[in-house]
Amino acid sequence: MTLTVSFEHIGLSVANLDRQIRFYVEAFGFQVTHRTEIADADIRIALLSLPGGAAIEFTERAGSAPQQFSGPIEGAGIQGYFHWALIVNDLDAAVSTAVAHGARAISQPAPARRPGICFAYVADPEGNLVELLQRTD
Numbered sequence: 001m002t003l004t005v006s007f008e009h010i011g012l013s014v015a016n017l018d019r020q021i022r023f024y025v026e027a028f029g030f031q032v033t034h035r036t037e038i039a040d041a042d043i044r045i046a047l048l049s050l051p052g053g054a055a056i057e058f059t060e061r062a063g064s065a066p067q068q069f070s071g072p073i074e075g076a077g078i079q080g081y082f083h084w085a086l087i088v089n090d091l092d093a094a095v096s097t098a099v100a101h102g103a104r105a106i107s108q109p110a111p112a113r114r115p116g117i118c119f120a121y122v123a124d125p126e127g128n129l130v131e132l133l134q135r136t137d
Helices: 017-028 091-100
Strands: 010-014 031-038 043-049 055-061 084-087 104-111 117-123 129-135
Touching: 010 017, 017 031, 017 043, 017 055, 017 091, 091 104, 091 117, 091 129
Parallel strands: 010 055, 084 129
Antiparallel strands: 031 043, 043 055, 104 117, 117 129
């Protein structure tokens, strides 16, 4: 039997679950597909998904400590998570919408080093980097 693998979700520890849910729903159109709590550990969890299959799981735990960096270059110098990417059909509109809902623009739309792609980075309301990609070919 051949092993098959497909992407399911990325997990992200957050300080404010409700704020992060609101941002990703309003800015990018995610839908909450599951919520749960682990009361004895003071943890709340929400899984958000896009119709195309991308999903993100937010976990809020009281007292969690933030990891922060100013952009993708600095983030690449810190091992572990430093961004995740979403494909969009209108990069300028995606950046504008994200900023209107609480993101901070980190880089403006520009051609990527990878052919046929333009990209920009935004930081969500907690400073997590999201790379926005638009195919140009």
